[in-house]
Amino acid sequence: MSLRLYNTLTRSIESFVPLQPGRVTLYTCGPTVYNYAHIGNFRTFLFEDLLRRWLQASGYDVFHIMNLTDVDDKTIAGAVAAGQPLRTYVQPYIDAFHEDRRYLRIEDASVYPRATDFIAPMIELVEGLLARGVAYKGDDGSVYFAISRFPAYGKLSQLDRRELKVGASERVSADEYAKEDARDFALWKAARPDDEEVGAAWDAPFGRGRPGWHLECSAMALELVRQRTGLDVLDIHAGGVDLIFPHHEDEIAQSCAYTGRELFARYWVHGEFLKVGGEKMSKRYGNITTARDLREDGVDAGAIRLLMSQVHYRQRLDLTDAALASAREGSRRLGEFQNRLLAAAGHAAGDSTGGADAPPFAEAAERLDRELTEALDDDLNAPRAVAALFAFASAGNSALDAGQAAGPRALAAWRRAEGVLGVTSAVQVVKVGTAVEVGPAADSALAEAPPEGTDEGAQRSWAVRWAVRRKDAKAARDYGEADRIRALLRGAGWEVRDNRDGSLEVLRAGPKPPH
RNA sequence: GGCGCCGUAGCCAAGUGGUAAGGCAGAGGUCUGCAAAACCUCCAUCAUCGGUUCGAUUCCGAUCGGCGCCUCCA
Incomplete structure (x- = not known):
């Protein structure tokens, strides 16, 4: 069994077969960089990240394009308001987007084309559409796509089965009067003073102006895919449901009218x-x-990734404090298990058994591999994949408690699953007693409040020093002081843990320290 | 008005024509100076009402309730 995906085009789950064996071209609609992306936006990017990772884990060479829309009504309005050139205004939001997606462990796309870097292909596309007679120049100087001359229009959003509400859009823009049909959309918008002011206008044979939103994606996708594969059809095009109509519908119309192909993207x-x-x-x-x-x-x-993964991507997800707290706890648990597994498997690799997996681990690993594949191949059923990961963690903890050896098999299965899902929290564990972090100031005056700021090293050092004091208090059977120190550490987000072997550790679950 | 989605334990949620994954929370237990972690055990009959069926939470219909899209929108 291999990957099956729900294809909006056919409203059914289909087997995924790429155009070229072993290679996948994936286009995902990226952010409009006029503001910080919110986690609603990121839910879509996270689902696309899962798709991307699973395709790669399945052996495909994935060419992933994610565009950055840096020229549209909102970016221009923002630049005008800020009194900055468009490119200048937009840059901090592009940087922030990358910063945010790295934080969320979203893998780098192959390319992040910016619309303003692809003006030439866009102009070429519009010229092609004009030449084919499916586009026309309106009285306002803008160029529009004539829906009536593209019979396949509406297939993706099943427009033929719908009846547009009259006046559903409150906004009746001035260009309504320039169009032949109210549903026609702008390919190229004639330059206005605001556009000129921020450098968002380009010369074109059909008039000075700037690209329409839908045009950007078509032109960039076609250009990049042609460069990469020589083809003019994408394997997969992804985005949020709200883009189905009109954005993706319009992309299809422009692209297919231009290429003459029946499809723009196959899935x-x-x-x-x-x-x-x-x-x-x-x-x-x-x-x-x-x-x-x-x-x-x-x-x-x-x-965050766990929270998103516990709900199927085609299901709405309600973000609440309780849901987030629940996901944080679950993710922390996985992080603790990961620490244990890594330590155990690392240790096993060097011992006399040759690092072989004890039967419980070999079985759990086989099961995780199988269940992960079944779940993700089934239209990216992340909730089931996550359930398999938790099952593995439980079985693994149980086996570790029983003294069973974890080996490379278990480690490989875990890494494969977690490598695709990325739902585990980093749990910092510092063994106390190694004296590595304690230093000479261990027994000098120590503040009861944790150090200010976000310096991880200082935080950790503070926690370790208190933990050492607690260790001493405990050794002296001064349990009152030991408990007081534990409460102190807890207040700062650290937990003290006495292990069975007599060792002591302080630990904390939180974001990965900056690298 | 049109198209469409959802309603599963305290919360979130997967799934199936033959009596329901997983997570969080909760209860009891093992371990522990006390904790923490981990493990074990317990915790639902799937909105309501009809229909089809040997049998439905799972198919069909109706009702109630929540929500999305219909050219800004991940």
């Missing part, structure tokens, strides 16, 4: 929304949580 996959308090997270509702908000709260990306 269209769409992720559902993230909701907050029952409502869609949207800048419009003002219920935004950004990735950086969560990071500042000390949330490990593993917890």
